[in-house]
Amino acid sequence: MSSLLEVKDLVIKFGLRTGDVTATTGVSFTIEKGEKLGLVGESGAGKSVTGFSIIVLISKPGYVADGHILFKGTDLTKISSEEMRNIRGNRISMIFQDPMMTLNPVLTIGTQMTETLLAHNPKMSMKEASEIALEKLRKVHIPSPEKRLEQYPHEFSGGMRQRIIIAIALITDPEIIIADEPTTALDVTIQAEIMDLISELCETEDMGFILITHDLAVVASVTENIAVMYAGRIVEKGRTRDVIDNPQHPYTKGLIKALPEGAKGSNRLNQIKGMMPTLTNIPDGCAFNPRCPYVMDICKTDEPSLIQVKGMDTQAACFLCKEEVFTNE
Amino acid sequence: MFAFIIRRFIQAALVIVIISIIAFAIKQNVGDPVRAITGISVSAAEREAMRDQLGLNDPVFIQYLRFSKDALHGDFGNSFFYKKPAVDVILSKAPATIELVFVTSLIVIGLSIPLGVYSAIYPKNLFSRFLMGASIVGVSIPVFLIAIMMIYLFSIKLGWLPSFGRGELVSIGGWDTGMLTLDGWLHLIMPSVALSSIMLPLFIRLIRSEMMEILESEYVKFAWAKGLTKHRVWFVHAFKNTLLTVITVGGVQLGITIAFTILTETVFQWQGLGFLFMEAVERADASLLVAYLMFVGIVMVGVNTIVDIIYGMVNPTVRITGVK
Numbered sequence: 001m002s003s004l005l006e007v008k009d010l011v012i013k014f015g016l017r018t019g020d021v022t023a024t025t026g027v028s029f030t031i032e033k034g035e036k037l038g039l040v041g042e043s044g045a046g047k048s049v050t051g052f053s054i055i056v057l058i059s060k061p062g063y064v065a066d067g068h069i070l071f072k073g074t075d076l077t078k079i080s081s082e083e084m085r086n087i088r089g090n091r092i093s094m095i096f097q098d099p100m101m102t103l104n105p106v107l108t109i110g111t112q113m114t115e116t117l118l119a120h121n122p123k124m125s126m127k128e129a130s131e132i133a134l135e136k137l138r139k140v141h142i143p144s145p146e147k148r149l150e151q152y153p154h155e156f157s158g159g160m161r162q163r164i165i166i167a168i169a170l171i172t173d174p175e176i177i178i179a180d181e182p183t184t185a186l187d188v189t190i191q192a193e194i195m196d197l198i199s200e201l202c203e204t205e206d207m208g209f210i211l212i213t214h215d216l217a218v219v220a221s222v223t224e225n226i227a228v229m230y231a232g233r234i235v236e237k238g239r240t241r242d243v244i245d246n247p248q249h250p251y252t253k254g255l256i257k258a259l260p261e262g263a264k265g266s267n268r269l270n271q272i273k274g275m276m277p278t279l280t281n282i283p284d285g286c287a288f289n290p291r292c293p294y295v296m297d298i299c300k301t302d303e304p305s306l307i308q309v310k311g312m313d314t315q316a317a318c319f320l321c322k323e324e325v326f327t328n329e
Numbered sequence: 330m331f332a333f334i335i336r337r338f339i340q341a342a343l344v345i346v347i348i349s350i351i352a353f354a355i356k357q358n359v360g361d362p363v364r365a366i367t368g369i370s371v372s373a374a375e376r377e378a379m380r381d382q383l384g385l386n387d388p389v390f391i392q393y394l395r396f397s398k399d400a401l402h403g404d405f406g407n408s409f410f411y412k413k414p415a416v417d418v419i420l421s422k423a424p425a426t427i428e429l430v431f432v433t434s435l436i437v438i439g440l441s442i443p444l445g446v447y448s449a450i451y452p453k454n455l456f457s458r459f460l461m462g463a464s465i466v467g468v469s470i471p472v473f474l475i476a477i478m479m480i481y482l483f484s485i486k487l488g489w490l491p492s493f494g495r496g497e498l499v500s501i502g503g504w505d506t507g508m509l510t511l512d513g514w515l516h517l518i519m520p521s522v523a524l525s526s527i528m529l530p531l532f533i534r535l536i537r538s539e540m541m542e543i544l545e546s547e548y549v550k551f552a553w554a555k556g557l558t559k560h561r562v563w564f565v566h567a568f569k570n571t572l573l574t575v576i577t578v579g580g581v582q583l584g585i586t587i588a589f590t591i592l593t594e595t596v597f598q599w600q601g602l603g604f605l606f607m608e609a610v611e612r613a614d615a616s617l618l619v620a621y622l623m624f625v626g627i628v629m630v631g632v633n634t635i636v637d638i639i640y641g642m643v644n645p646t647v648r649i650t651g652v653k
Contacts, residue, residue, distance in 0.1 A: 055554060057550070057554060059550075085557075086556060087556070088553070088555070088556035089554055089556030090556050093555075094554040096550070096551055101546065101547035102548055102551045103548055103551070104548040104552065104569075104570070105570070105644075105646065106570055106573070106643065106645060107565070107566070115555070115557060115561065115565075116555045116557070119555065119556055119557045119558060119561065152645035152646070154646050165551075
């Protein structure tokens, strides 16, 4: 039985005039039914583009150069655009970052909800579609949904709009939901509410969930598994609890130390020195070596691959970690 | 929505008052009505008596009130050349210009929307690039030059189209229309194409750039992510937003089109308002100028008010602010 979603050695490139720029290299992860995965990293680490690649919607001039995206065994990079359209928004949905920008200002909420259903079920009647829209609005706790269907996006607050976007994402009962920074643009007080709502719905509907964010605290509270990305590579991957409590890669350690809770007693927050390299300027060897406090000579020449860390469930791409050697006994 | 419309009407009325002040100022300064009535063989004392009688020595404000009272009754005085009320002259010439502007608008709307949308969806396509190049050329060539070139080619060299006048007209309740006869249509082709040569390229470029920007927006990206068909994304999600800008700019541009009729009508000897205006300027026919100014002003204000109301119907945010 194949996994719900399996991303294998994904390489995404951007074709620029000066030549191709690699946005992600060898990104691999799997997700099962009801599983919640956090994709963490700084801006530009390649997490959003990875998310968009799953619904084959990378903005131009980006393209998938190598690797596979297997959705229940079907390679999404190989199917026709019409087949992909029918998966996108139907079986794999996406929630966007900024709810103020995501809804079309001149269409009613009802139109924007039902059109998704009608696009994937041409035989469905408008009445049926409205019924389902109402039911989903109730599910995301929108009060008096009947009235709301007739309203336009500007009549809703940011938090309400994000709920509607969630309702739209859920409307076709998808198998996977990808959320790209779903709470970043919201008030802190609403962030937790929205996050709880999404994770609760994922559990009741038994959906796979990919949460793309830079916020380790959110990932820690919501997801079971985590993949930390740096400069287009996954540098550490494992159970969220393990990775947060006992990070293996120096970058993950730095990220966790940089959390406000890590700065107890001192006045300044901890930070990782330097900046993430731009995609055109990734250093030789380990991409993290110029910022790494434990840098060794080998890090500047060889690129570490993701290995199973000895005695743990975690995988990390660092020469400091000892590999678990499996023997066939 | 109702309050919004009422407010727009009040604004429109204010604008018309301002136009009337300008028109009044022109009337005050162009030509001397006493001389127009009397000629040269009248003594200075008699002239002065006449000025008093006509109220020309009253304070300017009183004169303006009298002017607006007459104007409200449709009385702008007589055109001294046509020996008829100026309003009657304007109304007899208006159909020609209205038909010209109408056909021009049809050409502009009918072509700019498909061409603009096409070149926004396929910006790198060869045809789109050609369109962009051609539109620069179109904008750059003055209307009268295009008109003269067309006359040279289609009337003189090829002999396909008549070069001047409105051709055979049919009168329906005082409205002389050229749109019911083949001859009338043949006469309409060149003037309206010439007149649209400025607006069409502008509109294509406007629609294209607006639509391209919207196609990059988050909500269009989200529409793709919902798995909608490309036609739904292009023509419902992107185009409806593009329309907002096009409607706003379109209203203003229609006014500019009326201004350009002066050139076009002069080149094609089109017996409309633009042509009449040129004649009135040459003859310093003050009443006619004032009546023209007021007529065009009211048409412009009317069109813009209608445009605003349509805009309010398309854009839901406007509707709400109107309800307050």
